[in-house]
Amino acid sequence: MTGDMIEPPTPGADDCGRLPVENGEFVRQVLDRVGDKWSLLVIANLHNGPRRYSYLQQVVDGISQRMLTLTLRQLGEDGLIERTAYAEVPPRVEYALTPLGKSLLGAVTSLIQWVSTHHSDIREYRARARAGS
Amino acid sequence: MTGDMIEPPTPGADDCGRLPVENGEFVRQVLDRVGDKWSLLVIANLHNGPRRYSYLQQVVDGISQRMLTLTLRQLGEDGLIERTAYAEVPPRVEYALTPLGKSLLGAVTSLIQWVSTHHSDIREYRARARAGS
DNA sequence: CGGCATCCGTCATGATACTG
DNA sequence: CAGTATCATGACGGATGCCG
Numbered sequence: 001m002t003g004d005m006i007e008p009p010t011p012g013a014d015d016c017g018r019l020p021v022e023n024g025e026f027v028r029q030v031l032d033r034v035g036d037k038w039s040l041l042v043i044a045n046l047h048n049g050p051r052r053y054s055y056l057q058q059v060v061d062g063i064s065q066r067m068l069t070l071t072l073r074q075l076g077e078d079g080l081i082e083r084t085a086y087a088e089v090p091p092r093v094e095y096a097l098t099p100l101g102k103s104l105l106g107a108v109t110s111l112i113q114w115v116s117t118h119h120s121d122i123r124e125y126r127a128r129a130r131a132g133s
Numbered sequence: 134m135t136g137d138m139i140e141p142p143t144p145g146a147d148d149c150g151r152l153p154v155e156n157g158e159f160v161r162q163v164l165d166r167v168g169d170k171w172s173l174l175v176i177a178n179l180h181n182g183p184r185r186y187s188y189l190q191q192v193v194d195g196i197s198q199r200m201l202t203l204t205l206r207q208l209g210e211d212g213l214i215e216r217t218a219y220a221e222v223p224p225r226v227e228y229a230l231t232p233l234g235k236s237l238l239g240a241v242t243s244l245i246q247w248v249s250t251h252h253s254d255i256r257e258y259r260a261r262a263r264a265g266s
Numbered sequence: 267c268g269g270c271a272t273c274c275g276t277c278a279t280g281a282t283a284c285t286g
Numbered sequence: 287c288a289g290t291a292t293c294a295t296g297a298c299g300g301a302t303g304c305c306g
Contacts, residue, residue, distance in 0.1 A: 025195065026252055026256065027248055027249060027252050028170070028174075028195065030248045030251075030252050030255055031170070031173060031174075031244070031245065031248045032170045034244065034247075034248060035168040035169075035170065035173055035244065036168065037161070037164060037165045037168055040164060040168055041161075041164075052287085052288090053287075053288055053289075054287065054288075057288095062158065062161060064279075064280050064281075065280095065281095065288085065289070065290090066279075066280070066281090066290090066291095067278095067279070067280080068289095069288085069289060069290080070278095070279095076262070077258065077259055077262035077263075078255045078258055078259060078262075079254060079255060079257075079258030079259075079262075080255075085288090089287095090287050090288090091286085091287050091288060091289090092287075092288090093287080093288060093289085100251060100254055100255075100258075103247070103251065104247055104251075106243065106247075107240065107243035107244040107246075107247045108244070110239060110240035110243050110244075111164070111167065111168070111240040111241070111243075111244060112164065113240075114167075114236070114237055114239075114240045115160055115163045115164045115167060116160060118163075118233060118236065118237075119159055119160050119163050121212060121233055122163055122211045122212060122213075122233075123159065124212075125210065125211055125212030125233075126210055126211060126212075129209070129210035129211075129212075130210075185267090185268090186267080186268055186269080187267070187268075197299065197300055197301085198268090198269075198270090198300095198301095199270090199271095199298095199299070199300070199301090200298085200299065200300085201269095202268090202269060202270070203298095203299095218268090222267090223267045223268090224267050224268060224269095224306080225267075225268090226267080226268060226269090
């Protein structure tokens, strides 16, 4: 248990089947946007089909108009969702996942599912950490 | 294609097999931390075993000492990683995923894999959006 | 080597009010 | 209903310097 047998990270060699984590800063940018708190929730809430602006504002709950608008616009620019406006009165606008967006759905739901499943564990750990461990 | 046949979101009824997305604000908090820009990358880079502080600072690449320290501490408080310090000279400190952290690994790698796979698509969409589409 | 504390700029976010 | 515009704040993040 001296730790001496722990081999160094084999300098120069990457981890074996390593993820292309440091694939460049663009990947980081995308990851940052996709991994965004609001983006995740918006995408997740579109997993059952097109939804209206007001609907999203209700279910995401806590998001401000500004953030919802911005998030939707960004997701649109990234080709993850598509906006459809109907020229009616009252106006109706719907947002739906594009094929690209749907391909992301699996990862997003996995993440949210995990959080839903383990949030109590985390709560305990946090409490313990605050107590001084 | 008039869009008139689009049925309303069945007011009052939730999505059928819906995710517990609005499970409370604590889920949101956890999701926010886990979805944090650096957390994802740190967790991903621990997927092959314990890693040293300096190693992480190199591979995450772009993270500052401050952010790495903060991220590691928070992940520790949440019970996702574990810190092990060896009383040697020079000092060596290693971080490793806890079982809880490993359970998150699947979702995290899915997300990162997706980004790595589709970042070029997104790049195109962004360019097109900026052009005015 | 690994880490923490402080200072300090900026940028993202939320609240509010207004428009098509 | 579905946004846009404006403003204020505060959290985030970088740089620096010190400590175990």
